Amino acid sequence: MIIIDKEKCLWCGTCVGVCPVLAMTLKETYVDVDQERCTSCGICVKACPVGAITMTEGSE
Amino acid sequence: MKRLKYDVVVVGGGPAGTTVARYAAKNGAKVLLLEKRQEVGSPVRCGEGISKKILQKIELEPDGGWIANEVAGAKIISPKGSVLELSEDLAGNETGYIIRRDIFDKHLAKLAATEGADIMVKTTATGLIKEGGKIRGVFARQLGQEYRIEADVTVAADGFEARLSREAGLKTFLKLRDVDICIQYEMVGVKTDPLFTEFYIGQSYAPGGYVWIFPKSENVANVGIGVNLMFSKEGATPKRYLDKFIASRDDLKRAKIVEINGGAVSVSMPPEVVTKEGFAAVGDSARMIDALTGGGVMNGAVAGKELGEALGKMAQEKLTPNEALKEYEKNWRRRLEVTLARNYLAKERLLELTDEEMNDIIEAVGSIKLEGLSTAAILKAVKEARPSLAEKFADFL
Ligand SMILES: Cc1cc2nc3c(=O)[nH]c(=O)nc-3n(C[C@H](O)[C@H](O)[C@H](O)COP(=O)(O)OP(=O)(O)OC[C@H]3O[C@@H](n4cnc5c(N)ncnc54)[C@H](O)[C@@H]3O)c2cc1C
Numbered sequence: 001m002i003i004i005d006k007e008k009c010l011w012c013g014t015c016v017g018v019c020p021v022l023a024m025t026l027k028e029t030y031v032d033v034d035q036e037r038c039t040s041c042g043i044c045v046k047a048c049p050v051g052a053i054t055m056t057e058g059s060e
Numbered sequence: 061m062k063r064l065k066y067d068v069v070v071v072g073g074g075p076a077g078t079t080v081a082r083y084a085a086k087n088g089a090k091v092l093l094l095e096k097r098q099e100v101g102s103p104v105r106c107g108e109g110i111s112k113k114i115l116q117k118i119e120l121e122p123d124g125g126w127i128a129n130e131v132a133g134a135k136i137i138s139p140k141g142s143v144l145e146l147s148e149d150l151a152g153n154e155t156g157y158i159i160r161r162d163i164f165d166k167h168l169a170k171l172a173a174t175e176g177a178d179i180m181v182k183t184t185a186t187g188l189i190k191e192g193g194k195i196r197g198v199f200a201r202q203l204g205q206e207y208r209i210e211a212d213v214t215v216a217a218d219g220f221e222a223r224l225s226r227e228a229g230l231k232t233f234l235k236l237r238d239v240d241i242c243i244q245y246e247m248v249g250v251k252t253d254p255l256f257t258e259f260y261i262g263q264s265y266a267p268g269g270y271v272w273i274f275p276k277s278e279n280v281a282n283v284g285i286g287v288n289l290m291f292s293k294e295g296a297t298p299k300r301y302l303d304k305f306i307a308s309r310d311d312l313k314r315a316k317i318v319e320i321n322g323g324a325v326s327v328s329m330p331p332e333v334v335t336k337e338g339f340a341a342v343g344d345s346a347r348m349i350d351a352l353t354g355g356g357v358m359n360g361a362v363a364g365k366e367l368g369e370a371l372g373k374m375a376q377e378k379l380t381p382n383e384a385l386k387e388y389e390k391n392w393r394r395r396l397e398v399t400l401a402r403n404y405l406a407k408e409r410l411l412e413l414t415d416e417e418m419n420d421i422i423e424a425v426g427s428i429k430l431e432g433l434s435t436a437a438i439l440k441a442v443k444e445a446r447p448s449l450a451e452k453f454a455d456f457l
């Protein structure tokens with residue numbers, strides 16, 4: 001499961017643009033993650049310029 | 061659900077989308093521009109460097125408050141500190157003016173509106189209306205109201221996120237090595253030269269990318285970094301490298317940060333097609349960024365003008381929608397593709413270079429008299445200094 005730290009997030013859209021399965025959407029003040037679609041590839045975690053994204057084991 | 065009908069719906073109010081809207085409306089099309097943010101142009105996600113050629117490329121006057129500073133050229137600094145100075149006209153599409161992107165983008169939106177384009181802000185395109193293989197418009201939402209917006213041509217100018225171009229089925233998904241991830245601070249109290257943009261290259265500064273200092277005025281500059289995603293093994297890589305760079309510099313370390321932006325740029329080739337029936341992508345959404353410099357404002361605007369003009373001919377019934385899209389594909393490629401391909405190859409080679417090799421190249425090229433700087437002269441200088449390096453570049457120089 002992908003967790004985004006809203007306090008760190010810059011709403012820059014980097015994670016959205018690199019996600020290979022279009023699981024993310026940039027809203028004006030947050031990033032929406034479609035956890036069902038996410039394949040846990042981890043690319044967004046490495047791509048976030050400020051380290052706002054973490055991936056935890058399992059779903060919910 | 062409200063229904064709207066236009067000749068052209070443009071999604072995204074950046075330089076690409078606003079320019080499409082402006083030229084399509086100017087040439088007679090009924091245009092609607094959607095921007096999901098509440099203010100066109102803000103927050104800024106850009107180093108704000110651009111060549112002065114933008115004035116003539118999309119017919120702008122150098123007024124309206126969007127120019128912050130004018131620079132004489134660029135300095136490219138190698139890991140050991142060798143400097144290559146390039147005059148403004150040789151320095152590529154990111155040097156000339158340092159602009160205020162928030163004011164610039166809004167200025168372009170105003171030009172579009174003045175030509176008659178309708179604009180809806182705080183309006184998100186939530187998906188494409190697809191019928192058979194054809195795209196017929198977008199679904200959108202503004203302040204809780206749902207819209208179905210039909211159009212003869214839907215334009216994806218939705219930037220790096222590129223959700224729409226990917227949903228449409230264009231091959232705009234990116235490989236890791238084709239993405240640079242960025243962070244930038246606007247800093248006050250910097251003591252760098254306000255007349256030059258500076259680019260620091262090499263693995264030690266910015267793996268696979270560079271650190272930039274773009275002066276906005278006497279003591280204010282955008283200080284930012286792009287790192288190739290291939291070299292980012294964990295989150296916050298750009299921030300760590302940029303903070304290290306700033307801490308090591310007497311002319312920066314006491315400066316104050318008044319703004320932080322993040323973002324990413326594609327450093328890829330554009331896909332083989334950027335159009336489909338009833339659909340076109342433009343700008344970052346079509347991966348038109350220059351892979352060597354990471355600059356995308358100029359290319360997005362140049363391609364946007366081509367698309368807007370073609371769609372104008374469609375509205376005047378000189379071309380069918382399909383013919384207009386074909387004309388756009390042909391014209392934007394004629395304007396941009398050779399340089400995009402060459403600079404993509406250059407970026408691929410640079411990714412493989414060690415810091416020592418970068419030093420040798422900058423030293424060799426730096427020894428050439430500026431007036432004589434041509435690709436042949438560069439190759440010759442590199443050949444004399446390091447024959448094996450010249451071979452690496454021989455095929456495309
Ligand atoms: C840190 C950084 C520094 C850069 N520095 C430079 C530089 O110095 N010089 C340069 O030339 N280039 C630079 N670039 C690249 C440049 O910013 C882009 O190439 C340029 O903004 C592309 O313009 P565009 O119109 O294609 O997209 P954008 O400017 O990204 O505009 C896209 C717009 O679409 C909107 N949008 C997205 N999805 C939707 C939707 N579903 N519905 C409605 N609206 C939507 C977005 O909110 C946005 O306003 C930099 C990029 C970054 C990240």
Ligand code: SF4
Binds near residue numbers: 004011012015016049
């Ligand atoms: S990449 Fe990081 S900072 Fe940027 S929008 Fe995604 S979570 Fe936020």
Ligand code: SF4
Binds near residue numbers: 045
């Ligand atoms: S982990 Fe991969 S699939 Fe999941 S949101 Fe991040 S980039 Fe997308």
